Amino acid sequence: MSKSGPSLLFTHQLSNEVIFSLFEKAKLYKETQFHNIPDSYSGAVPLLLFFEPSTRTKVSFQMAMSRLGLKPIMIDVNEQSSVVKGETYLDTLKNIMAMKPDLLVVRYGEDKEITNYLEAQETPVINGGGGVSEHPTQALLDAFTIYEEYGQFQNRKILLIGDIVHSRVASSNIHLLTSLGAQVGLFSDEDLCKDYSSQKYMFETLAQALAWADVIMPLRPQKERFKQYGYSASSYAEKFCLRQEHLKMLRSDQIVMHPGPWNESVDIEEAVVNSENSRIFQQVENGVYVRAALIDSILSEKHK
Structure with a gap:
């Protein structure tokens, strides 16, 4: 998907060729409203892990996944996790990755340790907003x-x-x-x-x-x-x-x-x-199509 593989952690990973390819797919989804989308990754399980509050980004990813026929698992760390029992964010992340999701969408704060860990994973990861520097x-x-x-x-x-x-x-x-x-x-x-x-x-x-x-x-x-x-x-x-x-x-x-x-x-x-x-509301609508295009590209590459 990007210059360095199927994950998207940093904006600089995106080549112009990849960007316009995603735009063409997003345009198709918008025009067809996801009708007759081929099921090329049946059974894939995406997981959303949010260490920070979110409404638009979280729901946009959930909607995009649902439109593609996926059933995402959603975890709001501060509401429903072992963090409240004292577990670190990194340990929570490691436990989630041990369960082998097909795709992880993660939002987190300014944490270089988490970034380094995510960069080393084979599981595809999409950065749903990281620190003050990345929201690809x-x-x-x-x-x-x-x-x-x-x-x-x-x-x-x-x-x-x-x-x-x-x-x-x-x-x-x-x-x-x-x-x-x-x-x-x-x-x-x-x-x-x-x-x-x-x-x-x-x-x-x-x-x-x-x-x-x-x-x-x-x-x-x-x-x-x-x-x-x-x-x-x-x-x-x-x-x-x-x-x-x-x-x-x-x-x-x-x-x-x-x-x-x-x-x-x-x-x-x-x-x-x-x-x-x-x-502004067109941006919100377009977020679903663009994120769906990205998810489809990543999972299609993973399930070749």
Whole structure:
């Protein structure tokens, strides 16, 4: 599936050839609504293991698996596991892998030990969000939504707004979209984008950034880090919130996206979410098709 085998742990594993192959399969699923999908991996058992809370990603994977005729096993570690009895996350992971699932989807925090363990496994693994640096399937579905809108990436201008440095979505999107030929611009503060201060397209005002962009993507702030960087919800919103008043500045061919979840009136207002420029719910829908395409590619390769 990727340059290094059937697992997808890192966005950089995806070649452009693989990305467009996944897009074609996702497009087929969307057009056919999964009708007449061949059963090429009957009896395969996928397992979802989430060490961190999730709604959209978790349900999207479950829906994708169900649409493919699979019956996923779901484990929310903090709700229903031996972790509450004192078991470490790594030991939980090792026990799960000993049961030989055909595919593991895992979400976890910033834990190099878990990453190293997953890299060494023969069982295919999909990263459902890892730490602050990786969310490859979110980047894929975002890119697919942009591709669906414009038909190509070359010189398309993608704007990320707000807390860049703590966002695994930003990290994965910057890498993937740049590799596809898009230009990625940032509107942020020095502390909130310090790892990307050399990014070519940086803007001093939101108005300037909006005028430049084709795709506008505000990001959810990490509220637990507000105090560390001298922010409150209100001060973050004052600078970075995409508001109804900004809609007047947008062209009809500009689109607004958001990886979710959003904080109402902190990073985006409801009027923008529901506007004609918005493709936010289209992203959510596309997540099912893109993840199904990825799952199918991995399991088809495994069951050759």
